Amino acid sequence: DPTLAVRGLTVRYGETVALDGVDLAVGDGEFVAVVGPSGCGKSTLLRVLSGLEGRFEGDATVDGTDVREGGSDDVGMVFQEPRLLAWGDVRENVAIGLPADVDRDDPAARDRVDDLIETVGLDGFEESRPDELSGGMAQRVSLARGLAYDPAVLLLDEPFSALDRLTKHEQQDHLLDVWADRGTTVALVTHDVEEAAYLADRVVVLGGRPGTVETVVDVDADRP
Numbered sequence: 001d002p003t004l005a006v007r008g009l010t011v012r013y014g015e016t017v018a019l020d021g022v023d024l025a026v027g028d029g030e031f032v033a034v035v036g037p038s039g040c041g042k043s044t045l046l047r048v049l050s051g052l053e054g055r056f057e058g059d060a061t062v063d064g065t066d067v068r069e070g071g072s073d074d075v076g077m078v079f080q081e082p083r084l085l086a087w088g089d090v091r092e093n094v095a096i097g098l099p100a101d102v103d104r105d106d107p108a109a110r111d112r113v114d115d116l117i118e119t120v121g122l123d124g125f126e127e128s129r130p131d132e133l134s135g136g137m138a139q140r141v142s143l144a145r146g147l148a149y150d151p152a153v154l155l156l157d158e159p160f161s162a163l164d165r166l167t168k169h170e171q172q173d174h175l176l177d178v179w180a181d182r183g184t185t186v187a188l189v190t191h192d193v194e195e196a197a198y199l200a201d202r203v204v205v206l207g208g209r210p211g212t213v214e215t216v217v218d219v220d221a222d223r224p
């Protein structure tokens with residue numbers, strides 16, 4: 001069974017049809033990038049899969065479980081907008097991503113959080129508040145939070161959009177390392193076709209004619 005699957009997925013917001021009969025399946029350990037023009041429903045697709053959007057027609061499952069029944073709790077989501085807690089520092093904002101049963105004051109948990117912060121290049125900013133960070137730094141806090149509990153499935157919505165080119169490449173390569181090491185199933189949404197082709201096993205295009213999802217690139221990638 002695919003790890004992520006939608007069938008006949010339709011989402012309407014009033015008169016707007018955000019998704020119109022979309023079918024997509026992502027296998028275990030696969031890295032799929034979803035590209036398409038602004039407004040074609042990419043974010044909506046991830047919100048459905050993460051259980052944040054309950055008003056839809058059709059089927060959506062994660063690990064074979066209907067998302068309306070809670071789906072899988074082993075899903076990490078990184079939003080396009082970082083959505084950081086304004087009153088928490090970087091460390092607290094990353095720690096939110098740890099599993100609920102982990103004691104955040106435990107030394108191992110603190111080490112894990114500090115390692116994640118270092119990985120996204122924010123060592124030295126552990127005690128900074130979101131309003132002291134640039135947009136790109138906030139986005140990296142959000143990435144670290146999404147990776148914090150090592151989820152089996154990662155749903156990433158434009159996770160690199162606010163990063164400068166060098167930082168973007170570093171973080172893209174880090175994501176590939178996580179994916180390769182952990183066998184994570186990844187669905188990444190982006191408007192950047194080059195980014196999609198660089199990262200993913202398979203690139204699908206959403207949008208265009210109603211109900212179409214087409215695989216445009218199916219690479220057996222030779223990654224650096």
Ligand code: ADP
Nearest residue numbers: 013016017018037038039040041042043044045
């Ligand atoms: P993308 O991520 O590809 O830019 P979205 O999934 O954000 O696309 O949006 C798809 C369509 O649905 C757009 O026309 C958008 O305006 C509309 N839409 C998305 N979310 C909402 C919402 N909560 N309320 C009303 N319209 C929405």
Ligand code: ADP
Nearest residue numbers: 165168169170172173192194195196198199224
């Ligand atoms: P160009 O060399 O044509 O200016 P860039 O260096 O901006 O292109 O890279 C284009 C895209 O290719 C980037 O958005 C990125 O997704 C991908 N890419 C290229 N090289 C790397 C790399 N070493 N690490 C991560 N991504 C890369």
